[in-house]
Amino acid sequence: MRKEAPLGGYMDDPFDTICAHIEALTARPAPEGVLAGALARISPEGDERAAIFGRATPGGPPVEDAGVRVRVASISKAATARAVVETVLAGWLSLDEPLVEVIGWDDAPAQVRKVRIRHLLSHLSGLTDHGGYIVDPPGSVTAFIEATPTALSGDAPGMFFRYANLNYVLLGQVLEVVRGERFDSILRRLVLEPAGIAGGFNWAGVDERKRRLPLYQWTGGRLVLQVDGPEAEWDADLIWRDGAGQSLEDWRPGVQTSWFSPHAGLRMSVSEAARLARLIGRDDAAGRMQREVQWAHDGKNGEDGDGLFQRFALGLSVYEGHPRIPGKLVGHAGHALGFSGGAWFDQGSGTAWAYFLLGMPDLTEGQDEEAFYAEDELFILRQF
Template sequence: MALLGGMQHVFGAPLRAANWKRGLDAELAAIAANPACTLTSLSVLAIRQGRVAYTAQFGHRTVAADGGGGARATARTMYRIASISKMMTTLALMRLVEQGKLTLDADAGEYLGFALRNPHYPERPISLRLLLSHTSSLRDDAGYSFKADQALRNLLVPGAPLYGDGKMWASNAAPGAFFTYSNLAWGVIGTIMERVTGERFDLLMRRLLLGPMGLRGGFNASAMTPAELADLATLYRKRTTDTEVWDGAGPWIAQVDDYPNGAPAAPQDLAAYAPGNNATPFSPTGGLRISAPDMGKVMLMLMNGGRHEGVQLLRPATLASMFERQWTYDGKNGDNLNGLFRAWGLGNQHFPEAAGGPQLVEGGGFGGVGHLGEAYGLYSVFVADLAKKNGIVVLVGGTSADPEADKGLHSSMPRMLERILGGVNRQALLKA
């Protein structure tokens, strides 16, 4: 009995850790296998007090049409993370700001080589700060992804060949006056980054962010190695790609990144690509492929004041300006998308804790900054309390039913995401 008591003392902490991890594994596995909304794959990472406390993967990165077989998701599985890419793009942009190549409050047209003006408010300059905070007055109504030979100048300037009836400009909100989430703004941002460096966007992101941090993946699937492609998650829905009709009893239908027969084609003839005309083929707005553990590296870098493995990638003051609040919803100054958007920094969403308001986790107690993503069946979450050094990454590779049909109970997110975040917060952040 004395010996057993001693062993309990020695192994008590590891046993407790194993218990909560097993419990969280079981909870997340049940969410992923829920027949009401099955997930093809789920990758999760939690950071507690500046250390990775939990990481796990469930399901398959590729699945057969009948749901059987396929390659299992692993720690190396990379996902097209949708709009969290915007925050990653911003990190690279802020390095250019540090280098003196860009100024946040300069007229963005000075970098583009043509006047960037809302024709309804021609006296109002549009700066990078307004583009980064979704207050530029640009809209997505005319699209936000174009072939590389379609220069953005020809879309944005009145009277230009692609301008049409000018749906890309708000007629009822001047630059700086109103928040409307704009993917097109990020095509403009990526094009500006190309123009001031002379580098293709995907290669620029590798030089400024992915390479220095040793992150796998990138914004150009056609440039991935065979080993990287083997780790890429196909994104799925149980619905066709061109309708909103879901069929939970039907087959899994690949939406994007389905490359069973080798590498994808390049966005175009890259040898003839002209940086600085139109960066949208590489999707600065949503095209980054990356794994949950590598996203965790980025989160730790932010928590450590811009420092990664002994290298100062960004200055603390630069990050402070990036995460400084730029916009807060006051009931009439923006499109808050049913409460989803309540506050914004530069390329990052804020999740303020407010009594009676939406909460990331049931009962509150976990707020922060970061970004959400949703596209092609994927749902993604990157949220961190930088002061407490706690954070959560969630990547869902596809759903069998429309998650929006099962509304959250305490947020504007689907209930599926609420359950995942709640379990990770309760087990990995509060119990670990």
């Protein structure tokens, strides 16, 4: 039986300490607390442990199944980047190839013509999300960028770090064009199955859809349903953010890629997120390549997210010697639609971690930069 501890208290096992912290958060009313929270850990030997707390819906019964899947926001980028790395290692692609040549983008803006695949992976592309990044079906991301002048920052590619979701929608298109397959199939074969993940992007290819949690966000003084509610068209090939189903019968490589939301659409459980972190931490060619740092903040060369973007690799944040995050962590955070969480591999201990907090407010509202960690999340990261 787990020992009780006050919010922020310490125990011998950091898993128990974090569980007590998350459980206490779920007991607090919004917006100080959360609707639900989950934690998973995989030891260096491969032993898994997971726990979940709170409620699936406001006023609903307690959620007890730690295997439920959730839209994990930008943690998805780590999986998309891993598929690109595997494609590079297989000789299908080079990190330094121009984006426009890979996907055949003849009408690309002049600034985009200098973008390399490496720049997209490390957020050094000069693209921004200031004009938005949600490309509703049947639109294409390239047409969206051509029609959106604010999608371009004016910074030369390779010179300035600016976190942009558009980078990863384009990387999804790159994968489809290079491999001639659907994005979801590529990710399942190259990343999800090797990691032990049965979830998928926007539910494409996922047979088991009943083990899921909807996302609620605290907004306007109440919790508001955002995605994966009961009214979604759950029999469709793919579920878009508004719940509308999409058929993949007319799929064409590199055209409908945005339907899968390569930047944020992955659904997985907290244990599966920890398995993704463990895959990232493997001592193999793909792991070593993906973890190689591409950018380090020097005070002038990028937006550091209030000091929380320290170093960035290929689709991964890297922490070592950070004043607020003491571990040697590599992985990715996610924050969107009421979800906050992360999938992290501790390079010091060889332990993989993942946590989910659901029912959060929008921490980015009114800010120019992407905000990642509330203080309650920093507490969790400090325990790893």
